[in-house]
Amino acid sequence: MKQAVILAAGEGQRLRPFTATRPKVMLSIADKPILQYVVEALAQNGIRNLVIVIGYRREEVFDYMGSGERFGVDITYITQEKQLGTAHALAQAKGVTEDEFLVLPGDNLIEADAIAQFVAVKPEAVLVKRVDNPARYGVVTIAKGMVKGIVEKPKEAGSNVVSTGTYAFSKQIFDFIEPELDIPDVLNNMIAQGKHLRARETDGTWLDVVYPWDILSLNGAVLRQIQANLGGIMETGVSVKGLVSVGKDTVIRSNSYIVGPVVIGDNCDIGPNVCILPATSVGDNVVISPFTEIKNSVIGSDVNIGPGCIIQDSVIDKGCVIKGHFTACSGQADVKVDDEHHMVNLGAMLGEGCSLGNSVTAQPGVIVGNHSQVQALKLISGRLPDRSLVV
Amino acid sequence: MCGIIGYIGDKPAQPILLNCLRRLEYRGYDSCGIAVAAGSIGVYKDAVRVAELAKVAPRLNGTAGIGHTRWATHGEPSQVNAHPHLDCSGKIAVVHNGVINNFQRLKRELTAEGHSFVSETDTEVISHLIEKYYDGNLEKAVEAALSDIDGSYAIIVLVAGESKLVAARKDSPLIIGVSDRENFIASDVPAILDYTNRVIYLEEGDIGVVTKDNVKIRRYGAEVVGEEHKILWSVEDAQKGGYEHFMLKEIHEQPKVIRDTLGEYISAAETEVKLAMMTEANLEGMLIVACGTSYHAALVGKYIVEELVGIPVRSELACEFTYRHQIPAGTAAIVVTQSGETADTLKAMKRLKEGGCQVVAITNVVGSTASRIADQTVYTRAGPEISVAATKSFTAQLMVLYWLALSYSRVDIRQVDNLTMGLRQLPEKVQQVLDNEDKIRQYASYLSRYENVFFISRGINYPVALEGALKLKEISYIHAEGYAAGELKHGPFALLGANTPVIAIVAQDNTYETMLTNIKEVKARGSPLMALAEEGDEAIGELADSVITVPRVDAIFSPVVNTVALQLLAYYTAQQRGCPIDFPRNLAKSVTVE
Numbered sequence: 007m008k009q010a011v012i013l014a015a016g017e018g019q020r021l022r023p024f025t026a027t028r029p030k031v032m033l034s035i036a037d038k039p040i041l042q043y044v045v046e047a048l049a050q051n052g053i054r055n056l057v058i059v060i061g062y063r064r065e066e067v068f069d070y071m072g073s074g075e076r077f078g079v080d081i082t083y084i085t086q087e088k089q090l091g092t093a094h095a096l097a098q099a100k101g102v103t104e105d106e107f108l109v110l111p112g113d114n115l116i117e118a119d120a121i122a123q124f125v126a127v128k129p130e131a132v133l134v135k136r137v138d139n140p141a142r143y144g145v146v147t148i149a150k151g152m153v154k155g156i157v158e159k160p161k162e163a164g165s166n167v168v169s170t171g172t173y174a175f176s177k178q179i180f181d182f183i184e185p186e187l188d189i190p191d192v193l194n195n196m197i198a199q200g201k202h203l204r205a206r207e208t209d210g211t212w213l214d215v216v217y218p219w220d221i222l223s224l225n226g227a228v229l230r231q232i233q234a235n236l237g238g239i240m241e242t243g244v245s246v247k248g249l250v251s252v253g254k255d256t257v258i259r260s261n262s263y264i265v266g267p268v269v270i271g272d273n274c275d276i277g278p279n280v281c282i283l284p285a286t287s288v289g290d291n292v293v294i295s296p297f298t299e300i301k302n303s304v305i306g307s308d309v310n311i312g313p314g315c316i317i318q319d320s321v322i323d324k325g326c327v328i329k330g331h332f333t334a335c336s337g338q339a340d341v342k343v344d345d346e347h348h349m350v351n352l353g354a355m356l357g358e359g360c361s362l363g364n365s366v367t368a369q370p371g372v373i374v375g376n377h378s379q380v381q382a383l384k385l386i387s388g389r390l391p392d393r394s395l396v397v
Numbered sequence: 398m399c400g401i402i403g404y405i406g407d408k409p410a411q412p413i414l415l416n417c418l419r420r421l422e423y424r425g426y427d428s429c430g431i432a433v434a435a436g437s438i439g440v441y442k443d444a445v446r447v448a449e450l451a452k453v454a455p456r457l458n459g460t461a462g463i464g465h466t467r468w469a470t471h472g473e474p475s476q477v478n479a480h481p482h483l484d485c486s487g488k489i490a491v492v493h494n495g496v497i498n499n500f501q502r503l504k505r506e507l508t509a510e511g512h513s514f515v516s517e518t519d520t521e522v523i524s525h526l527i528e529k530y531y532d533g534n535l536e537k538a539v540e541a542a543l544s545d546i547d548g549s550y551a552i553i554v555l556v557a558g559e560s561k562l563v564a565a566r567k568d569s570p571l572i573i574g575v576s577d578r579e580n581f582i583a584s585d586v587p588a589i590l591d592y593t594n595r596v597i598y599l600e601e602g603d604i605g606v607v608t609k610d611n612v613k614i615r616r617y618g619a620e621v622v623g624e625e626h627k628i629l630w631s632v633e634d635a636q637k638g639g640y641e642h643f644m645l646k647e648i649h650e651q652p653k654v655i656r657d658t659l660g661e662y663i664s665a666a667e668t669e670v671k672l673a674m675m676t677e678a679n680l681e682g683m684l685i686v687a688c689g690t691s692y693h694a695a696l697v698g699k700y701i702v703e704e705l706v707g708i709p710v711r712s713e714l715a716c717e718f719t720y721r722h723q724i725p726a727g728t729a730a731i732v733v734t735q736s737g738e739t740a741d742t743l744k745a746m747k748r749l750k751e752g753g754c755q756v757v758a759i760t761n762v763v764g765s766t767a768s769r770i771a772d773q774t775v776y777t778r779a780g781p782e783i784s785v786a787a788t789k790s791f792t793a794q795l796m797v798l799y800w801l802a803l804s805y806s807r808v809d810i811r812q813v814d815n816l817t818m819g820l821r822q823l824p825e826k827v828q829q830v831l832d833n834e835d836k837i838r839q840y841a842s843y844l845s846r847y848e849n850v851f852f853i854s855r856g857i858n859y860p861v862a863l864e865g866a867l868k869l870k871e872i873s874y875i876h877a878e879g880y881a882a883g884e885l886k887h888g889p890f891a892l893l894g895a896n897t898p899v900i901a902i903v904a905q906d907n908t909y910e911t912m913l914t915n916i917k918e919v920k921a922r923g924s925p926l927m928a929l930a931e932e933g934d935e936a937i938g939e940l941a942d943s944v945i946t947v948p949r950v951d952a953i954f955s956p957v958v959n960t961v962a963l964q965l966l967a968y969y970t971a972q973q974r975g976c977p978i979d980f981p982r983n984l985a986k987s988v989t990v991e
Binding site: 008009027052054055060064065067068069071072073075078080081083104254255272273290291293307308310324325327358359 | 586626628646649656822826832
């Protein structure tokens, strides 16, 4: 197998507000978009001819991935104008595929070890994995190594083996694709017509993001494997423990205390006396003012955090400006997404470009829409739509 | 970033190498060169672009050769530093993309062993190392040379009398293009797509031996069979990273360019003053000289410096500066030029120097003529700009001017803090303008039907009106005029009417009320009016026929977000009209004649 098609056109509506200006594949986990993990996993397995199917907010993918050279791959972009399903997305790539190719979802974080064996498999085949919560995925029934059927999000999962959405196909797959179908439906039709679909199991890293708080669990999982690397300038009295990566031109000022795993991007200005605790990712060009504590959180690029803040189990998207004494303490919260209720331990979820006045307090589980403005001394809770004004 | 190419086959190598180098020019173009072997090795190289090299290069005979195009980030582009580099005997030529960390030590050792070096480059040690180990087995010699080297490289080696090229890579890209009775080696696939679409990707540490009929690859000492890939995409796609034109790609690079410039000059540096020749004490006035889009940056610079530093600033067109009778001796002089080669700007620089001025150059090209003439150079970190219409270089120039003004600012500490924070927010604000692209595209399809357009504004956004008009006219061929809103009634009013749209740039500063009055005047003459205004400005919505909003920023930064919006407007208008956006008729990227 020499070629892979990566499906990267979807929005990921359940992840709003974080997907308002980026496709789901560009969500940042440990300071890298999910798509980059997929591309790197393929490159490490010697697959460098990549077709990326883009659609929603495709410029974000262009701007970051470019020609692929930075990642040692060659990228051909194919646009899916309307997001009509994964099979339709794949069909867009028909004209540029080789006789055999891999297909991967660009929005599932996969690592090189997970596909190391799979790259040599004979089509048609699907990569499966055992998981704890199979009802979220396509559950696969297998007999003698062959797939009998795939059931998407079953009410009762008969097995804990699910499809990772990673496939090895030959060109014959295109004969079975009908518009507005997802790939599992196409495969079920194919099996019904007597074609064989192999199942190959992996125990490598494969992680999916469905809800906003999944960003935190993925971030935590990936951070455990980062390379420690201290770039930038460390002033005297900075304590760094565990796996910590700091980007170039970043300044960490005196008496700051950083406990890894933590990744901090380029051009940040942090401290003095800032405390960054495990499982935190900080983007590029971020300012964190004195006496702030951040724990198990994801902070986007160009964020400015004032003095004396407490930020736990939170996602602060790019470009937010937060004045002093913001409190986002973690607690159990009942969060509603698409009419489903979820009990989760969470701090705050802030969309991009929000601006918070002094001494704002966030109730656990608050989800603030993009470009919202909150005046000083306010208590925010529940779900605020984009461009909310809290006065 | 550099680009390298190798050819071996039956055809004359020179034209093929030059054509491939043109394809590689997007990776950098401050100098280039080729070497062709036929018994002996002929080399021709210089600090010029590929098209110029092609014009003046003598005919080098031979059917095997290598080439290189360079974008210096450190060290000066010059003929002697351009690749290919030869060994002492002149029989071994090397092109290299990458950085050799231990070259100083290697150079000392080789010099002690009697090798003589002519350039300041790290690359030259490779040719001499290969010379040292070469005893008839080129492959072994290259392998031995590379084992001495610590660093990153993609190299191609050409040796007189050998009917093969040897290539190797580590941390820099390299591919082999396979064809019939000829083969290629290149930094990327687009370079060779005119000749073949069969490609072998070299892996880290691979050494490839390429003859005209054969490709052999050694990996960890063992021979492996290179897997051939068939490339189905066209040349243009990859270089433009998915975009249809370089201009749109470069517009989209601006958030990154701002972050890079911030990183270079502002964040870690604590706004410390870096211009030795300008001190707080002697800074009584400033002269900024430039042409074209850079001149518009200079005009914005005038407002920035006057507001923050509190000294009078003159911004002058370089081409007219020649005719000024007075040169203000003792004034700090700054020239702004993307290429560093603009003839008028260079002439003005020389005149300033002769007049006793110290000159600072703001330029995007390391080692350009401007940087050599200047007493001090501040580089914009915009990267190579391919599109003739300047976009990201303008934004980078503004960032440098903001940094300069903040370094010398005489305003309140609270204002400095606010502005520093505002600067850090700019990448995200510009990204928001880009995210609003669809809205701008809609207005562009309306604008594309007209043949005459006015851009008006006041204050710090007056130069933005000039720049908006320049972008529109140069790529869409619509006649566009940038005007100070107050000057419109001194003549141009006669041109207003239903067929002449007016685009008003409205900032939330002391120009706001007067701009509203001006807009009413324009409306009364029947011109369709589009306002570029800050989000949340409701009064504008009622006055204008259409509104494009930009995110809220401090008024002093409004030229950045407004210009990006107008760049997109010009781009989509030109696209609607089917214009050749990256290479408009009659225009060249850098104007090297007066």
